[in-house]
Amino acid sequence: MISPLLMNKKWGNGPIPCSGKLTTLLLFAYLGITTVSTAQQVTTRGQVTDPSGESVPGVNILEKDTNNGTVTDLDGNYEITVSSPEAILVFSFVGFETQEIPVEGRTQLDAMLSEDTRSLDEVVVVGYGVQRKSDLTGAISSVKSQDITRLPTPNVTQALQGRVSGVQVTSTSGAPGAGTTVRVRGVGTLNNADPLFVVDGMLLENIDFLNPNDVESIEVLKDASATAIYGSRGANGVIIVTTKQGAFDQAATISVNAYTGVQQVADRISMVNARQYTQLANELRQNEGAQPPYNEDEFGAGTDWQDFIFRNAPINDINIGATGGTASTSYNLNVNYFNQQGVVRESDFERLTVRLNNQYKASDAVRFGHNLSFIYFNRQDEPSGIVATAYRALPIFEPRQPDGSFTDMTPTGNPAASFEYNRHNENHSYRAVGNFFMDVDFLQYFTFRSNMGVDFIFNDSRVFTPTFYVSPAQQVLENMINVSNNRTRNWLWENTITFEREWDSHRLNVLAGITSQDFYYEELGGQRRNLPGEDPSLWYLNAGEEITQTNNNLARDWSMVSYLFRVNYVFNDKYLFTGTVRVDGSSRFGRENRYGTFPSVAAGWRIAEEGFMQNFDVLSDLKLRASWGIIGNDKIGEYEGRPVVTGNENAVFGPGETLTYGAALTRLANPFIQWEETVQSDIGFEFGLFDNKLTGEVDYYFRRTNDILVSVPIPAYVGSAENPVVNAASVENRGWDITLNWRERRGDFGYDFGIIASTVRNTVLDIGEGNEAIFGGAVGISGLLGSRTIIGESIGHFFGYRTLGVFQNQNQVETSPTRGPEVPGDLIFQDTNGDGLVDSNDRIILGSPIPELIFGFHFGADYRGFDLRADFNGTYGNKIYNSKKQTRFDTYNFETTYLDRWTGEGTSDTEPRVTNGGHNYEVSDRFIEDGSFLRLRNVQLGYTFNQTFLDRFNINNFRVYLSGTNLFTITNYTGYTPEIGGGDVLGTGYDNGVYPISRVVNLGISANF
Structure with missing residues (x-):
């Protein structure tokens, strides 16, 4: 249960009021640190230098297997008292090799650090195991914990933005607790294109619940060699998350990480004021042949509705961790509380996470443990559509009348009233996710691992709407309560055997296993009206009138069984080979095509290890690798291969007009559908120059997805409400992934620089029988959809009319192809087919929401x-x-671009006359804007206190920092943010009034005891 303090939602109205509690916590941490026996203590001192003889300040020096440590001063000098003459000192510093030097009773001990050129021996997490980075044949990128926690965000995937080549991460919204859309090497399907997430071996659909402080590393698997071990779920890429662990025989360490900050809307939309609005509104009525409704002299600036709905909002995070271990037990405990109020009023999010990762040694050959996370969150959402409402709200109105009542703001509705009457909503979620595992070593080279993953989720929401009247368009005559609960049960059981051996010039790793997974989801909801009052004690279904009751209940499930095999072989540290095959069987498919086989092969050549390369001193490393494989996508829905019958299809029959309850077939079965398969090839090389100061990776990839499921129209007389699906479409993605990093240290000064760049060319190769275009996205004034998918072009490209300017006079209208009936001041649409008319056949491709370069x-x-x-x-x-600008069914407010409108011949050739709807609001390039941008994602300035000073307080490390997130964005887009995320691949890139992205300034601390 969460304490009343944590549940206090007013906590977010300022900085965390816990300075006293934090001081108490630090005091307890200080008093609880184990003291070192002084019976045989030895004090030793010395200087640490680099290979050039220069001193190295800030080197961490730790007595091995204890928390007794220090840091070198500005001249590289140190002094430390160790527990015994036999103690071992561990010297570590970024960019240098870690060294262990026995004290051997010496009172003077100097050390020289060597630059770390062994990054190739870094261990990288791969599916069902780990591998040396030097042995990798696949395209895998890694992000470590220090790069993840540096970004103050509750969402782990946002740490991948701009850090991993081939990966595009887009925020779906700036709302507190909002998720992201992740695309790995483009969009390869017309269905769900999300990657697979794996957390400590548990396969999940998303990782929005994760506490960033829990994460040790994130590996992104991009090519078939890396993802084929996940078979049917690897086509969209795989993101593996490894959480932090304790260590055996390690003294206890307590860590505290906390920050507090302020958020504000990063960019606002330029809207007209009240006087400018009346000018435009009067002109609009005159254009329609009506009398101007306003006296322009009566209005001044009016109400800025963006000022009304937006606010500066606090964001707070505190994380307390403990890690360590004995000879037979290791532990890592983390407790995190995150609270974020939204920049839009009446929106906030709080999350409490407790993680416990333990490992136990039953013997030298048997180990077992668990990685468990328990999460509670509470989210309040802003009134639905409030950002779009405020965007359209008329500046001539005040929120309230002099008598205190809300102003009738027909046609848009009153945002102030929405905040008052539509704010009673809360969403609570309880989640337990993690795994239990056991490792058994046997027959010298074999390891058996059994892993049971679990994910249990319970969500409940409650929405109360009171009785109110503002206007005929904004009223509720009967109060109502809506209650909804849903639960998810997801378990995974994996059993694998690994053979691993090194001998002579050979290194061999063989993995084989069997896995099974089962998923179940159920939802139950109800509504009643006419509650006897509005007190929260009455916000339950039983308080409403029984006659008004409605309810809903649905469920879905799927299961899978899989067999997997992989072999990794390395000869002479030069020649690398990987072969993988996985067989998946899924309940989502009919019996005829229930199983799919997904193989891959890859090879690598470490050219730098060849004898003929040894004279190239500049070259530190060079590896060539290539891969090919087939992977699948099973994210197609649970019942595509089975008929669907829906209940509650009721009708009135007979002379007595009796209501008969029944069911109806809503979708026909297609038992012959099969897996969407992606054939992927990759060729790349990795290099290191100047003792690996400069490192890089370059990949060229080719992905072709076949047998994509699409719906096929059938005659209405068949009686199915939904069209069945068939394997018909094909999509191709190809492009380059480039990663470059430079790292160097010169005495007291060290620096690094990195760049990633990715290109993608997305092309639809086939759509199925007839190859008819698939339309989606926003609807134009004439009912035409704004997105289209056809052969030879990208998925979901924008499709509409090209404008050639504005008609300046009647003669130009009469002598030009028209759609009709245009008048001077209307947009000119291009007659692209040259038939003398402008109609739907003249629409062209207006661009794509898929970037050419990330x-x-x-x-x-x-x-x-x-x-x-x-x-x-x-x-x-x-x-x-920019669909929010296009949606116009009445005289809403205007962006300031309308001030440059056409008012007569020669006044404007870009902005048409002022109208509501009609010709000028067709789907055209008028509403298509450049989405390119450059954003300062995060900047951080920190200071780590001198270790000599910290030793007085038994503190191992203490750092303070100031950071800024989203401080500026360079873009031509006129909306709140050019980041427009969404899961619908056929209609992405539409801004319907997205919740703005926040600019954040934080002050934080990081300390270890």
Whole structure:
């Protein structure tokens, strides 16, 4: 249960009021640290230098297997008292190899650190195991914990923005607790294109619940060699998350990480004021042949509704962890509380996470443990559509009348009233996710692992709407209560055997296993009206009138069994081979095609290890690798291969007009559908120059997805409400992934710089019988959809009319092809087929929401305790459909671009006359804008206190920092943000009034005891 303090929602109205509690916590941590026996203590001192003889400040020096440590001063000198003459000192510093040096009773002990050129021996997490980075044949990118926690966000996937080539991460909304849309190497399906997430071995649909402080590393698997071990779920890429673990024989360490900050809307839309609005509204009525409704001299600035709905809002996070272990037990405990109020009023999010990762040694050959996370969150959403309502709200109105009543703001509705009457909504979620595992070593080279993953989720929501009247369009005559509960049960059981052996020049790893997974979801909801009052004690269904009751209940489930095999072989540290095959059987498919087989092969050549390369001193590393494989996508819905019958299909029959309850067939079965299969090839090389100061990876990839499921129209007389699906479409993605990093240290100063860049060319190759276009997205004034998918072009490209300017006079209208009936001041649409008319056949491709280039770069520097880091990300070549500007069914407010409208011949050739709807609001390039942007994702300045000073307080590390997130964005897009995420691949890139992205400034601390 959460304490009343944590449940206090007013906590978010300012900085965390816990300075006293934090001081108490630190005091307890200080008193609880184990003291070291002084019976045989030895004090030793010395200096740490680099290979050039220069001193190295800030080197961490730790007595092995204890928490007794220090840090070198500005001249590289140190002094430490160890527990015995036989103690071992561990010297570590970023960019240098870690060294262990026995004290051997010496009172003077100097050390020289060697630059770390062994990054190739770094261990990287792969599916069902780990591998040396030097042995990898697949395209895998890794992000470590320090890069994840540096970004103050509750969402782990946002840490991947601009950090991993081939990966596009887009925020779905700026709302507190909102998720992201992740695309790995483009969009390869017309259905769900989300990647598979794996957390400590548990296969999941998303990782929005994760506490970033729990994460040790994130690996992104991009090519078939890396993802084929996940078979039917690897086509959209795989993101593996490994959480932090304790260590055996390690003294207890307590960590505290906390920050508090302020958020504000990063960019606002330029809207007209009240006087400008009346000018435009009067002109609009005159254009319609009506009398102007306003006296323009009566109005001034009026109400800025963006000021009304937006606010500066606090964001707070505190994380307390403990890690350590004995000879037979290791543990890592983390408790995190995150609270974020939204920049839109009446929206907030709080989350409490407790993670416990333990490992136990039953013997040298038997280990077992668990990685468990328990999450509670509470979210309040802003009134539905309030951002779009405020965008359209008329500035001539005040929120309230002089008598205190809400102003009738027909046609848009009153945002102030929406906040008052539509704010009683809360969503609670309880989740337990993790795994239990056991490892058994046998016959010298074999390891058996059994892993049971679990994911239990319970959500409940309650929405109360009181009785109110503002206007005929904004009223509720009967109060109502809506209650909804849903639960998810997801379990995974995996059993694998690994053979691993090294001998002579050979290194062999063989993996075989069998897995099974079962998923079940059920939802139950109800509504009643006419509650006897509005007190929260009455917000239950039983309080409403029984005659008004409605309810709903639905469920879905699926299960899978899989067999997997992989072999990794390395010869002479030069020649690499990987072969993988996985067989999946899923309940989502009919018996005829229930099983799918997904193989892959890959090879690598470490050219730098060849004898003929040894004279190239500049070249530190060079590896060539290539892969090919088939992977699948099973995200197609649970019942595509089975007939669907829906209940509650009721009708009145007979002379007595009796209501008869029944069911109806809503979708026909297609038992012959099969897996969507992606054939992927990748060729890449990795290199290191100047003792690996400069490292890089370059990949060229080709992905072709076949047998994509699409719906096929059938005659209405068949009696099915939904069209059946068939395997028909094909999509191709190809492009380049580039990663470059430079790292160097010169005495007290160290710096690094990195850049990633990815291109993608998305092409539809086949749509099925007839190859008819698939339309989606927003609807234009004439009912035409704004997105189209056809052979030879990208998925979901924008499709409409090209404008050639504005008709300046009647003669130009009469002598030009027209759609009719145009008048001077209307947009000119291009007659693209040259038939003398403008109709739907003249629509053309207006751009794609898929970027041509995804990029990011970062740099960091440190000097004598100070550190500075900055991260940038962006896209190029993508378009955004500004549909909120197009949606116009009445005289809403105007953006300031309307001030440059056409008012007579020669006044404007870009902005048409003022109208509501009609010709000028067709789907056209008027509403298509450039979505390219460059954003300063995060910048952070920190200072780590001198270890000599911290030793007085038995503190191992203490750092303070100031950070800014989304401080500026360079873009031509006129909306709140060019980040427009969404899961619908056929209609993405539409801005219907997205919740704005926040600019955040944080002050934080990080400490270890």
